[in-house]
Amino acid sequence: MRRMNCLLRIACFICSALCLGNNLSAQTWIWYPGDYEIWLSNEMQNRRTERGTFFPVFWKIDNHYPLVDFHKVFDVSADEEVEIYVEGQYNVKLDGKAFEGYPQKIFVPAGRHKINIKVFNQKSVPAIFVRGKTIKSDSSWLLTYEDKEWIDETGKTSDISTTKWVNAGYWNFNTPEQLPSQFKLPVRPQDAVSMTAVGAGTLVDFGKETFGFIKLHKLKGKGKITVYYGESREEALDTAHTETFDKVYIDQKEGDFVFELSKAFRYVNIFTDPDVHFEKVSMLYEYADLEDKGSFRCNDEEINQIYEVAKYTFHLSTREFFIDGIKRDRWIWSGDAYQSYLMNYYLTNDNETVKRTILALRGKDPITSHINTIMDYTLYWFLSIYDYYLYSGDVSFVRNNYDRMKSLMHFVLGRRNKDGLLEGLPGDWVFIDWAEGLSKEGAVSFEQLLFARSLETMALVADIVGQQEDAQQYAKLAGDVRNKLFDIYWSQQKKAFVHSFVKGSPTHHVTRYANMFAIFFDYLSDEQKSFVKDSVLLNKRVPPITTPYMRFYELEALCALGEQSYVTQEMKSYWGGMLKLGATSFWEEYNPQKSGADHYAMYGRKYGKSLCHAWGASPLYLLGKYYLGVKPTSPGYATYTIEPALGGLKWMEGKVPTPNGNIEVYCSTTKLQVLSPVGIGKLILKSKIPPKCKDGIFVKRGDNLYELKIESNKRYQITYQAF
Amino acid sequence: MRRMNCLLRIACFICSALCLGNNLSAQTWIWYPGDYEIWLSNEMQNRRTERGTFFPVFWKIDNHYPLVDFHKVFDVSADEEVEIYVEGQYNVKLDGKAFEGYPQKIFVPAGRHKINIKVFNQKSVPAIFVRGKTIKSDSSWLLTYEDKEWIDETGKTSDISTTKWVNAGYWNFNTPEQLPSQFKLPVRPQDAVSMTAVGAGTLVDFGKETFGFIKLHKLKGKGKITVYYGESREEALDTAHTETFDKVYIDQKEGDFVFELSKAFRYVNIFTDPDVHFEKVSMLYEYADLEDKGSFRCNDEEINQIYEVAKYTFHLSTREFFIDGIKRDRWIWSGDAYQSYLMNYYLTNDNETVKRTILALRGKDPITSHINTIMDYTLYWFLSIYDYYLYSGDVSFVRNNYDRMKSLMHFVLGRRNKDGLLEGLPGDWVFIDWAEGLSKEGAVSFEQLLFARSLETMALVADIVGQQEDAQQYAKLAGDVRNKLFDIYWSQQKKAFVHSFVKGSPTHHVTRYANMFAIFFDYLSDEQKSFVKDSVLLNKRVPPITTPYMRFYELEALCALGEQSYVTQEMKSYWGGMLKLGATSFWEEYNPQKSGADHYAMYGRKYGKSLCHAWGASPLYLLGKYYLGVKPTSPGYATYTIEPALGGLKWMEGKVPTPNGNIEVYCSTTKLQVLSPVGIGKLILKSKIPPKCKDGIFVKRGDNLYELKIESNKRYQITYQAF
CATH class of the missing domain: 2.60.120.260 (Galactose-binding domain-like)
Incomplete structure (x- = not known):
């Protein structure tokens, strides 16, 4: 007792x-x-x-x-x-x-x-x-x-x-x-900008890309109403080819009418039977109510506008989950979501949407196919957990997902070819990117790179949950794949990774994918990095990238190599190019060679392209991580670095969210100001002169390279001289 | 072109x-x-x-x-x-x-x-x-x-x-x-037999065990109504201990009221608040509309009555699926359902309910536990497919289920102990039977027997689907388990299988389970069978079986040994014993030693026992398979045997359903009549004299043993002399 x-x-x-x-x-x-x-x-x-x-x-x-x-x-x-x-x-x-x-x-x-x-x-x-x-x-x-x-x-x-x-x-x-079963995203009323009769229809312009429910005011009568939605004026008017439309039959006295499904559009083109009449068209804008925590502003108004449109693009594509684009799929694609997570860490920093999206993508056992059927998308899923842990420090989510990770990796390991490489088996979609003629044959180097990183993530999490035996096994597998990557794909002659390994031989073809990822995965020696920069990234003979999806990583790689000035120009020409064409949100794909309504075509359809695609918003990430230069170096920003790079700008200022508030950075060519609410930071600064700060002492780390320890809640005001 | x-x-x-x-x-x-x-x-x-x-x-x-x-x-x-x-x-x-x-x-x-x-x-x-x-x-x-x-x-x-x-x-x-989503079983109105005031309540008797929705006629007023359901009068009156009751609050003008949930009962005891009144109580009997195809009648009225009550018990317990019992669980238990399948083959022969139940029990991958959490119940599931194939000949169902079978067997194989035997691991319920003090420790012989048979079923189906490699592997595994069964559990001294193998040694305890199954699985030599009959089945020192669940197999084993006369007496004393106590359906458990309301107790609860349990209906199966003696020997009755055994009865007649109609048998001690719509049969007859038949020629197969080939749609009239 x-x-x-x-x-x-x-x-x-x-x-x-x-x-x-x-x-x-x-x-x-x-x-x-x-x-x-x-x-x-x-x-x-x-x-x-x-x-x-x-x-x-x-x-x-x-x-x-x-x-x-x-x-x-x-x-x-x-x-x-x-x-x-x-x-x-x-x-x-x-x-x-x-x-x-x-x-x-x-x-x-x-x-x-x-x-x-x-x-x-x-x-x-x-x-x-x-x-x-x-x-x-x-x-x-x-x-x-x-x-x-x-x-x-x-x-x-x-x-x-x-x-x-x-x-x-x-x-x-x-x-x-x-x-929970009754959940709906919030809405708010939004007026149209103009309403014009065009032929038998009524063309309504909402002034910019938007998303929500069309509302017809004082609707009355009996008959059919058809609403053609257009991301462009052309699409709304070309009713035989608009990607989305809604038809309803009404029989009612005067009253407002709201369509059942939310849709993406800037324009709507409305047709009614003769007996049907309405007074006005407005919409209910449907949105995920996430607060902007991060910010970025600089002296270049074009970059500022790119940042604002990227923000809007990101918000439109952030719904119950991170989706690809608002007009067409409205699906959760792991590769697309992976970029949204990263942008989120620099703008809204909403853990809940990240976790929700990761869980939705994972689904349940038994696993019968890759996530979204795509090999690379399964691998991004592992990477997303690595990043989430780094940015949020949320160990419990990571811990609770170990079983899900393990059974997904079990599926992946079961699909290796006889060389231990991931090669597209029947039923596997090897996506990589939308690029004409891109070979998916054999074992593609890019997939092995993601595979190695996924295995490293497994080792990391196995260690967190105390599964030491698993951790060792995954670390060994990761090492094996990484070794194979260099043994099989690295070409001394090409000074780059080649694209694939087919029927027992490496191909001679070089693409950007594996090469650029290897840079920010830090898989390359400094010498290899500089090879890759010249032989791949800045080499116009290597097939160019036309999707903002892979531009994301291409520019990230260049930033990681310190090429911010180049990236600024690329950003201005590529994203700025879309703005010059009147984009109010960023597109699924942009090819400057095209003109007029040709820009709207994709997948063999006149308006197949999505004009608001999450992956178009990458400047949010690039400007936060590689210009303001803030990134965590241990989970939840317990430690982090700040390595500002103006990339040709005169000045910039902004905030980067952490789990415990925003890190604030102001940077001109001579002045720098930093305030952080969290952890221990390391400010890394390139300066022509030894920088000065009254609240801290810079340590010299190399030629013109200085380092300052940043403690939380102290405002550091620094004078220096940028290159 | x-x-x-x-x-x-x-x-x-x-x-x-x-x-x-x-x-x-x-x-x-x-x-x-x-x-x-x-x-x-x-x-x-x-x-x-x-x-x-x-x-x-x-x-x-x-x-x-x-x-x-x-x-x-x-x-x-x-x-x-x-x-x-x-x-x-x-x-x-x-x-x-x-x-x-x-x-x-x-x-x-x-x-x-x-x-x-x-x-x-x-x-x-x-x-x-x-x-x-x-x-x-x-x-x-x-x-x-x-x-x-x-x-x-x-x-x-x-x-x-x-x-x-x-x-x-x-x-x-x-x-x-x-x-499909709106499916409900049919109902038909059924009147009560009597309605009496007992204390503050109204006791209504429906005359026999039944199942459905209580209906209150001309109900009016405002207040509470409580209906206590009783399978016995005692249970309905003992409101503090009735297993099920329903409470509703009404506020209505005069109108009929039907309770929402169907329930099992013979009696209901109804209490209302003072302002609530009704005129009459009836019920809507809820049933699965299955036709009786099989039948059995004989000179012994007690056996006829047992057959009729077994039929009623079977029908009550056959609902959307084969369930265990109607009062309490109303769940699909694989071991219980397994017996319902077998009874079904001799009464309703409804393939759909069998298939539905098999699919519901199997559920989906991933498998996280045994079916119903019970090791033996997973194994019965395999056996049920073997039997279904044999009785129905439905090769497509079997073929379509091979993947389900394979992954379930993969789960089972993953739970073997180091000796390759199935031993209860944490999370496994080793059930066997409700029997006080029955040891579940170590690897129980009974489970290995079911395991061997399950592997044989896997080999059979793998062969049907053309997976020869699988078939060989399963056949080898089955052989291994069967060999271990004899090597480890067969005791020359006990002339029987011992109960279990604990910590590296067989126990000395003998129980009936493995021994009786081994007989009708035909795993024993004739000598071993006769040993088991004497040392186990007819040996009163071996703990007796008290559930109709295991009585099913015990009596089957005795029938398979030709002991129908003994079984007739057992049936009369055991099932007849329940009838003498007023049973209108057969019980979950019957112990003749108990008396009065003690019969109703189980699981530590006064009325915990189910008085209508599917497994109580086994005479349906025994009388069809071992008295009329009809059983398929190849899928769908392409071939079959008829081996009538009166078991002490003077005459019997009945029908056994096949996929293509009923096989009809009449048998007295001197006359036999057979008509079959299907396949090629083999009539096996014991007779003191050479039997005679004008439409066929008997072949002598041993001492007093004769055989006649039965062709379809021919009526055979035979004279012979029973022993």
Whole structure:
């Protein structure tokens, strides 16, 4: 008896200690982690239409666990009344004893108690919201989809069921009324800029690319209404080729009418049957309500405008999840999302959208195909976890995902060819980039590079979760792939990685992909880097990149090589080029050689191209990471560097968000100012003269290279002389 | 060009040939095979309540694929209008070209055409119903949950996506109005036998065990109504201990009221608040509408009554699926269902309920636990496929399930101990039987027996699907386990298998389980069989079996040994014993030593026992298979034996269903009559004199043992002399 009490006390102590952190947070709706994310992504991704036809994804989508047990042990110092809200059919147990029916309120006496809520819901995700004085639903609750509470012939419950419990998933549904299954993005009214009769139709211009629900004011009559959506005027008018339209039949007295599906457009072209009339057209702008934390401004107004349009592009493409583009797919593509994560770290820094997108992309076991069916997209998924950990320092998310990572890597390892390389097997889409004639044959060097980095991520996370044996195994595999990369693909003659390895021989073809990634992955020696710069990046004979998608990495590589001045010019000509053509958001692809409406064509369709594509917003990332020069060097900005580079600008200023506030940087050719709320920073500065700072001492690190330790919440004002 | 035409003609020919068989069938709702079965089982299994509390299962339940592509290629000789009905959001393509919107009717011109319908539905199972003159939805449509229709930069769809297509699942929803998601079992009104005031309550007796919805006639007023359900009078009256009750609050003018959940009961005890009144109580009997095809009658009225009550028990426990019992679990338990399959083959012979139950039990990958968490129940699942194939000859179901079988066996093989035996690991429930003190420690002989048989089933099916390498591997594994069974567990001293193998040594304990199964699995030599009969089956020192569950196999083993006379007496004393206690359906457990209301207790609860349990209905199987003596010897009764055994009865007559009609048998001690609509039979007869038959010639097969070949649709009238 004595011993029992003692053990209980220890258990209580452990529980109190564990609970402490979570009692601070407010109650929130919780669910099996990943399930709501999958469910919501299914809802979102199935809103795509193409010329009035429902257009779903072509890969496997998964479903939630219909039956989930939620529990937590609480120590309550006083009696407590607890409200219970549930999405689904449920039961509630207190210390193993069930309440009758579906209680909405239970009474919990003072003491140590275990509360279980078991929920069944096939239609939407089983979710609970619990609110008492101290008893609240939050991520500290433990969940399972198989509690295995079998009994013996006497009714005794099994004690060897070895059920695996995981921490609850959640978002920000913090009141009982915010049912997760009813979630909708917010909207706000937005007026049109002009409305003109063009032929039999009414052409409405909203002044810029936008997204939402068309609203017809004072609509009345009986008949058909067709709305043709156009990202361009041409598309809206060319009704035989517009990518999206909506048709409805109405029979109503005067009243406002809002279309059911949100769509992307700048223009709409509306046709009605003769008996149908409306007064005005407006829209409900639909958006994810994310705050801009990062910022960038400089003396060059074109760059400022690029930054603003990139921000708008990013916001339009950031919805329930990070999607590719708003007109067409509205799907979560892992490679596209990967860039959104990176841009997010420099603008909105919203962990929730990152985590949600990562979970939705991962889906569930069994894995029957690559993510989005694409080999490279599976590999970006691993990389995204590496980056998320680095930028957020959120170790618990990483830890909770180790099983998901491991089974996905198991799938990947099972698809190596006899040389241990990743080669497209039947059923694998080797994407790389949209580029005419790009060979996907054999084992492509670019995929091996992503593979090596993915294995390094596995080793890192295995180490975090204390799986040392796994960590060693993954590290070894990563080393093997990295060695093969150099042994097989590095050409001393070409001074670059060649594109692929086909039928036992490396090809002679050089493409930019593996070469540019190898730079910012830091896989190359300084000598190799300078080879690659000249023989690939600045070599016009190597096929150019035409998508902002791969421009992202190409310019990143150049920035990593210190070529910001070159990048500034590229940015101005490429993104500035789109602006000069009237772009109000950045495109899926831009080829300066094209002209007029030819710019809108893609995939063999006149308006197939998306004029608002997340991957077009990369200046957000480049300007934050390689101009302001702020990047974490250990998880969550515990340490970080600031290495400003004006790239030809006269001055720039901006903020880079961290988990604990923004790092602020101002930089001109002679003055520099830094303020950070977090960690220990290292300011790295190139200066013609030894820089001066009254609050710190610069250490010389090389020719004209100086370093200053940045402590948190101290404003550093520095004078120096830029090159 | 010439060559292309030729190839096309071949393709057309193949398609025509393939389609021919299916055009004969009517259109029906179709879905991804297994998905509707899982969805419906989730609905059904979550109707359990215990004392007013929702009581879900404790294992993982799965969910349907939310996105499914359906297609078929048709050759239509004339233009055709085709109606399309869909559960979910969908698109329709003809030869790859999408129709706008959600077409309810499409026009298909004469010629060869491919129709695709792609459906998204998270709430319930994506399903379609297609009706044209020749274009119809049926099981010949091909389905996938990942069509992998990715495109290249020109818009061309991939030709290396290697999508796996499977034949559609279906049931009997043959009109557009019969939406699968709205399925309900039929009901019919049934009156009560008596209604008496007992204390403050109204006790209503329905005369026998029944199942359905309580209906209160002319109910009016405002207040609470509580209905206590009792399988016994005691249970209905003992409101503090009744296993199930329903409470509702009403506020209504006079009108009939039907309770929402169907329940099991003979009695209900109804309490109302003072302001609530009703005139009469009746019920809506809820049932699966399966026809009795098999029958049995004999001179012994007690046996006839046992057969009738077994039939009723079987029908009550046969619902959307084969469930265990109607009062309590209402769940699909693999071991229980396994017996229902066997009984079904001798009574209703409904393939659909068997297939549905097998698919629901299997669920989906990944497998995280044994079926129902129970090791033996996973193994019965394999056996059920073996039996289904034998009784139905339905090779396509078996073939379509090979992948499911293989991955489940992969799970099982992964849980062997170092000796290659199945031993309960943490998380495994080793059930065997409800028997006090039955050891589950170590590797139990009974589990190895089921394991060997499961591996034999794998080898059989691998061979059917043409996976010769798999077949050889499984056959080898089966042989290994079978050898170990004899090497490790067979005791020359005990002349029996011992119960288990613990810490490297066989135990000395003998139980009935492995021994009795080994007899009808035909694993024993004749000498071993006779040992087992004396040292185990007829040995009162070996712990007796008290559940009808294991009585099923015990009596089967005795029948297989020719001990029908003994079995008749056992049947009369055991099942007859329940009848003498007033049973109107057969129980979960019966211990003749108990008395009065003690019979109703189980699991430490006063009325915990189920008084209508499927496994109580085994006489259906025993009388058909071992008295009428009819059993298939090759799939679908292509060949079969008839080996009548009166077991002490004076005469018996009955029918045994086959896929092509009933085999009819009449047998007295001197006369025998046989008529079969199917296959080639072998009548095996013991007779004191050489039997005579004018339509066939008996061949002598041993001492007093004669054999006659039975051809289909010939009536054989035989005179003989029984022992």
